[in-house]
Amino acid sequence: MFAMVQVGQFSTGGVGQFYSGANICYIAVYKHCVNLGFTKGAMLIDRHNRLLGSGKAMRHIRLSSENDLDDAYVRSLIVAASILALNEA
Numbered sequence: 717m718f719a720m721v722q723v724g725q726f727s728t729g730g731v732g733q734f735y736s737g738a739n740i741c742y743i744a745v746y747k748h749c750v751n752l753g754f755t756k757g758a759m760l761i762d763r764h765n766r767l768l769g770s771g772k773a774m775r776h777i778r779l780s781s782e783n784d785l786d787d788a789y790v791r792s793l794i795v796a797a798s799i800l801a802l803n804e805a
Contacts, residue, residue, distance in 0.1 A: 738801040741794065751776040752790065754797045764789055
């Protein structure tokens with residue numbers, strides 16, 4: 717798929733970023749959930765209205781369990797964000 721490099725540290729309350737020529741997404745770890753954020757999330761098509769946030773650029777989706785990582789929609793957002801970042805790099 718795409719080669720991504722982790723930038724940053726992961727820990728409770730920490731943030732990690734993923735980079736592939738341009739920032740693609742970030743992960744913010746909290747006590748009860750994990751937010752998977754997209755640096756250009758406002759440009760993504762969100763057919764299921766699951767992206768949260770109201771800023772000019774960033775949006776995130778809340779992951780409550782490991783099973784959320786297997787969600788096809790979450791995976792499609794990651795692929796779309798990767799393609800968007802690579803096209804703009």
